[in-house]
Amino acid sequence: MRLILLLLLFLPSWSPNIRAQSVQSVSPEAAVYFADALAAEGRADWPTAQRNYLGAIQSAPNWVEAMVNLGVVYNRQGKADEAIRAFKRAVQIRPNFVAAHLNLGVTYFKAGRYEQATTSLRRVAAFEPANIQAQELMALSLIALERFQEAVEQLETLYTKKQRDPPILQALGQSYLRLKIYDKAVRRLEELVSLAPESAQAHLLLGEALDNSSEPERALHEFRRAIALDPNLPEAHYALGYALRRKGELDEAANNFERELEINSGMLLAMYHLGKIDLDRGRTDRAAVVLGKLVETAPDFRPGLEAFAQVLLKKREAAHAVRILERASKLDPNWPDVHFLLGRAYMMVGRQTDAHREFAAAKRISENERQRLEEKVSGPKSKRPTHP
Secondary structure, three states: OOOOOOOOOOOOOOOOOOOOOOHHHOOHHHHHHHHHHHHHHHOOOHHHHHHHHHHHHHHOOOOHHHHHHHHHHHHHOOOHHHHHHHHHHHHHHOOOOHHHHHHHHHHHHHOOOHHHHHHHHHHHHHHOOOOHHHHHHHHHHHHHOOOHHHHHHHHHHHHHOOOOOHHHHHHHHHHHHHHOOHHHHHHHHHHHHHHOOOOHHHHHHHHHHHHHOOOHHHHHHHHHHHHHHOOOOOOHHHHHHHHHHHHOOHHHHHHHHHHHHHHOOOOHHHHHHHHHHHHHOOOHHHHHHHHHHHHHHOOOOHHHHHHHHHHHHHOOOHHHHHHHHHHHHHHOOOOHHHHHHHHHHHHHOOOHHHHHHHHHHHHHHHHHHHHHHHHHHHOOOOOOOOOO
């Protein structure tokens, strides 16, 4: 079933601020500016702090502590680009200054510049291998980049260091879900639920892992628990509806898909499965409304196009179905069902030659797929001559 990836922003709300360590080496004027900037920070007067740090740097152009603090103050004001310039200037002057690299990594991460964040955070790890914050941010940056195997390796290293707090466990569970390593996802998410039993998100993720581990009853229990804790949790009603639909409990499944759409009207998969239930039950008009909205919302969603075309064929609106299925065929030319349905639609509008072409394409693609699966199981057939 679908996978949920909610990037965990478990950064501390602060950034490291550096106290003056070498005031003796700067001019008295620079030292006064620095002290006044620290005092302004203490009362959250960020513009005054910024002005004084700039004064300190003007008096002492290579004072990296002042540059890092200036970057922190820029971040407090939402000025990410200015903060990045300050931190980068600090590392140019002192390449081994960990606080500058760490703040630069934090700023890149918050700005969504994850590749650059990993570069800065790797430098922190090189200088301070035990820096937990850098390792956590590195893992989250890798998750954001969808480099889940690397993220898992980083997170498991943290786990072995007794860093077993809920954010680490949740990130591990989500990464294992994306890697489709469901047994490990279950283990980590069970531990998460034991530490955070009132977390609806934790129960939802555990339900997903269990569902993919062929434990549907336990998955249903976790989905229901998530909804009990937070009835408006996005994707929870969809997850429960999907599991119920597979089980054949269509009324409750449809109710949950409808509830999901009340919470998130643009949830494409909820629309799709609700429309399919109506289609399977012969509620053609209702299916046409739901799937028509789906196609309007997501004109390139091939399963939605295919389902809507099935409705149109049932309603004998073959010309409309042809247009929908031709679009679906362009989106996914190797999907046999689309070719078969398009062949039916062509037959209904009297285009027999086109219909036979589509039926032949559906047959050819299906046979190729069957052969591919057989070779995957038994290995490719030898092309070596059997006779001399």
